[in-house]
Amino acid sequence: MKRIVVVSGLSGAGKTTAMGFLEDLGYFCVDNVPGNILEELLKLFMSSDLEKMAMAIDVRSEHLGDPISTVERIKEKTNALVIFLEASTEELLRRYALTRRRHPLQKDGLGLEDAIEKEKEILSHIKEIADVVIDTTRMNTHQLRETLAHFLVNQAGGTSVRIMSFGFKHGIPMDADFVFDARFLPNPHYVPELSSKTGLDSEVEAYFKNYPVVEEFIEKIYEVLKVAIEEYQRTGRRIVTVGIGCTGGKHRSVYITHRLKEMLEREGFTVIEKHRDIEKV
Incomplete structure (x- = not known):
């Protein structure tokens, strides 16, 4: 082709x-x-x-x-x-x-x-x-x-989803079609043994498992994105960019981005995962 x-x-x-x-x-x-x-x-x-x-x-x-x-x-x-x-x-x-x-x-x-x-x-x-x-x-x-x-x-395929974690203190990504704010969720940054880790570490994942609101928030985002992506596919849109933000872009937004990637891939969607600010202080 x-x-x-x-x-x-x-x-x-x-x-x-x-x-x-x-x-x-x-x-x-x-x-x-x-x-x-x-x-x-x-x-x-x-x-x-x-x-x-x-x-x-x-x-x-x-x-x-x-x-x-x-x-x-x-x-x-x-x-x-x-x-x-x-x-x-x-x-x-x-x-x-x-x-x-x-x-x-x-x-x-x-x-x-x-x-x-x-x-x-x-x-x-x-x-x-x-x-x-x-x-x-x-x-x-x-x-x-x-x-x-x-x-x-992914040019030859259908609609791809690009999910990007970011920190609000470093600026909102201008190219995002959707932006979700995770700053209201419990923050592992204030737990001394977790502060230096990221949302990709198992210890941080275990921390979030103690708070049902985190999983509830992820499920709500997932439902919104699933509806939007299916509509974008119907209308021929190739790429949907989603921004997940927390204060610094290291813990909450990273964890949620990774979880959403796993959930959407199970549905057969092509997902690109990016963590813009994970290495920033």
């Missing part, structure tokens, strides 16, 4: 890294695709012996056709996986300060921050229809490539 990946998103959020990674994986890569040659490009690909193609479509394509309608047409005509990359305004400002590059919308006296906000507005609909939204604010190049690899492995 031929594979098509569309990479879109904010300037400075990592599209160059993503396209380089796809090229390393053997994808035929086309950057800044003009919408007015899309039909011919797709025909050529489908009739060629190429098996994988990746296209970067973003705000730079605006003068050659509407990037939003271009992405919509690709999704309508193919089984393309659409990946949208974003980062916080503060992080994008920092990256532009380091590279000293000019933002593609920074013209006619428009400042950098205003250009970033304008780009977010222009591309907001592509973000809405994307299969995968990745927040690269706290990612380095290696972490972005690793995250992309998870999604690309």
